Amino acid sequence: MLDAMFHARSVAVIGASKGTTETGGAKLGAAALNYLVDHGFDGPIFPVNPRYQELAGRRCYANVRDIEEGVDLALIVLRAEACPDAMADCAAKGVKVAVVYAAGFAEAGDRALQDRLLGAARAGGVRLCGPNTNGFINAVDNLVCCTSSVSDMNPFPGGDIAFIGQSGALGGSMLGCAMEEGSGFAFSVTTGNEADLGVADYLDYLIDDDRAKVFALFLEGVGDAPKFLAAASKAARARKPIVVYKVGLSDIAAEACASHTGALAGSDRVFDAVCRQYGLIRVDDLAELLPTATAFSWIGDKLPRGNRVGIVSASGGINGVAADECHRFGLEIPELDAEAKARIGEFVPSFGSVRNPVDLTQQVRSRVSAYSDAARALLDLDTIDGVMLFATMVGEPRASVYGEEFSTIAREASKPVIVGWAGPPGLASKGFPMLQAKRTPTFRSVRGVVKAMRRLYDYRTFLSRFAREAAE
């Protein structure tokens, strides 16, 4: 049903225009058309606007019904009041899915206008995304129907994360930040008021797409709970992790959600139970949503078998912090056996630490392979399920050496390796981006590293339990 949306063969842009607004940005009708064209969608694009003969080098139609060829998808970039009539035209034309961008419907108190819009869509069998949405992106096929200026990033870096968000503006900013940090997306959709299609519909559909391997959800409410739970079960069967941030812990937030997308926030306690039950990875800090999804995207095929970690750094200070964070989040730091101690003792000076956590000391500067040697000694142990590497103050050119070394360790390991980079990325101008380019999960904070490892472990635990229960 959503093929006509995410894999549209032809797209009409109703309300397409040109020119800029007072603040210098493209008008919405221009943005929708230009992003679609500029990102290189390879199917026919039909601008629709009675005021123009031609737009973006294409014939412009007065009405969507005037288009001779079939239209899968219509992007309606008109003011709210004009949308129900445009939707009726889409219905008459046989458009399969329409995205309505305008705000000013149920979220602004005009339920009647939204009902008219939905009525027009239902009458013609048109599925509706929105209203009050920034649209969606299929980055794999260059189908960019997203009016957020995040679409200025062109081309989008490829990836296998699917983002589904109930806030357009926030969704765009999160996506943009994540992409600047090396994350890659296959799909993104902001759901708006969900008058028709909701989070559960998009989730259910995209789980079946091979190119979406990890889901990141920004939720205010889940809308259709049974459908949402069914989709969550399907994701578990497909072993596709769903990372979720949900608003609504406080009453004020719950009210804000209700007026924003009309979604019932529901009881936070119950949602938390649902997450545990269905293996949803719930993050309690919005800033962790996409980095966590990215960690799953990059090393989700190496989930830790247990909660025992090895830690390597060149700083006793950061090792102490890491040990505390591991304690806080339930990760164990096992003692090393005599053989591992001997192996590491060969290159760690006597004033360092030949224990777990391993402190290589600043002698690390003179031995290029110190991190690799220590990390491999830990990774080889049956008692270690994952390794964390921490770099403190490192500038170029040493940062590049570390970037290369860390990413090589992580790539070659059969266990998860996560990097913490405590120094300023600006002084590691090549090394830090190298880690991201080589898909090595890297966090600026110690806690970020530890929480990511813990979540990988939790998901692995969930999958084992899920498989066991499915077998029963």
Place this chain on the structure above:
Amino acid sequence: MNPEAIIPEAIIPEAIIKDALARKLTALSEFDSKRLLKAYGVAVTKEELVTAPADAVKAARLLGYPVVMKACGPGITHKTEKRLVEIGIIDDERVASAFAELTARAGGSCGILVQEMIAGRRELLLGMTRDPLYGPCVTFGLGGIFTEILDDVSCRVAPFGRADAEAMLDEIRGAAILGAVRGMAAVDRGALCDALCGLARLALEHDGIKEIDVNPVIISEGEGRPVAVDALVVLG
């Protein structure tokens, strides 16, 4: 006669609920609530509902002293606050006087429940509410007077499997209380899981049940056996 036989074995849950709904009751009595829960795998106190002092004495002897006596009827809730519970009754004479006092305090026209007294210091709660989005939610937590004070509960949305029931036990902050602590036996976790899964099944099979409150479930001192000492099934 075996005390077990006091509770008739052939409980037809449908009949209890149907009868209550026909009588337009908003809640089942403690006795009926427990009969229903027992049919779904929740261990409850051995007890008998009587309407005459002589039957109360007979039941008490059968159960073995000490016993607990309560006023029991569909409209009777908050029994402790209303002084409708007498605990630690040790002989026939006291059974007879408790019968008279409870009947008087309840304003007559109700049954008197005579039940075994479970010795234990640990109190838990089991519950079920219907979430407007997710449907039946089963909760587990610390019971008795700690329920409101500590608000230490875990929950799951029905249906769920045994592994989730196990996880619920571990998720409360006070999970350590389930272990062998301070000379008390470790709690029979299997029995608690049976009860949690039973509540989920009960909620799924009977739409007419709006809410269930099993509080307290006392952990017997010697064996670590969880026994529902009070229960309320709300209809609607």
